[in-house]
Amino acid sequence: MAQNQPAPDATRRSERSRRAIYDAALALVVEVGYPRTTIEGIASRAGVGKQTIYRWWSSKADVLLEAFLDMAERTAAAAGQASYAFPDTGDLAADLKLVLRATVDELRDPSFEAPSRALAAEGVVDGELGRRLVTQLLEPQLQLYVDRLRSAQAAGGLRPDVDPRIALELFVSPLAQRWLQYTGPITYDYTDTLVDYALNGLAPR
């Protein structure tokens, strides 16, 4: 075995440490908020030395962003979905409604909700963190909508002059605002209605 290839036991141990660090980071940010979450606090709670954390990540933002990506992937896997897959059945309204209903489930899942709120809240006042959340977590998901809307444009189901990156906000942003700001209930019926209004328009046809 080559010197730089870890023994299987070492790989298992570091996989366990990594998971413990993710869990500790997500739990801490819920309990004390982002500003008071520290690398030291995460290390202590995970039962590892802080050098173990600094070997893999350079800041608490890096740890938390990876912990979120990992949680999102595990949530998607548990729901039987390949992560970052978007249905394309040819029926745009049905596909959008399906994905938005899955998002409703995710937003209402308590294990997802508390750490997501803690990170999102800090992103509102810390522009640098906010932009990282967008680039690393949110925008990759939004690009799946862009791809689906482009496919609909090619098939004639979406106006060709519509900018897909703006269009998706007509159904994604209302759900996001209701979740972030408690401006109204989050239900399947609500997201279905958003899709119908956005596709058909509010003015008489």
Add this chain to the structure above:
Amino acid sequence: MAQNQPAPDATRRSERSRRAIYDAALALVVEVGYPRTTIEGIASRAGVGKQTIYRWWSSKADVLLEAFLDMAERTAAAAGQASYAFPDTGDLAADLKLVLRATVDELRDPSFEAPSRALAAEGVVDGELGRRLVTQLLEPQLQLYVDRLRSAQAAGGLRPDVDPRIALELFVSPLAQRWLQYTGPITYDYTDTLVDYALNGLAPR
């Protein structure tokens, strides 16, 4: 003069104190965040005794919410608008675009932005505060959109089956999310596009 009617000098003094307390509360929440803003800190910065604050308000949330309402009214007055007025020229698209452009200006105003972000961020993790922000600050503004959309329904410019309270979210929430989460630039061109997409729909006509 009746005993319980304040002398004009006392009224002016208390008006000055009230303004000083609002300014101190807004400045403090920007500097130290909502959790570390206290009645004592506001009193000290405003140069008043904390009993002066407790005579008028029962909590820091009450002080801050009133400070925001006062700021919003002064901003509207400075812009020559009566607060809580919504144009109704008969051209729904034009009226919505005008109001959203004014909101773009407000969101980009630094004196508004920092305290608004501090309060909105806390509302994301503190559900009780979040719901008070909605009830006292946000929902009264959204109801003006509801009234304008109802007027458009009566005039035949909006589908009669559309729920105005959901419909308004198609153009208000995208702007809110771009502001809260830095998901994209905030411009007049952007809000004009949202109104066109929402009214005309994304599917071919």
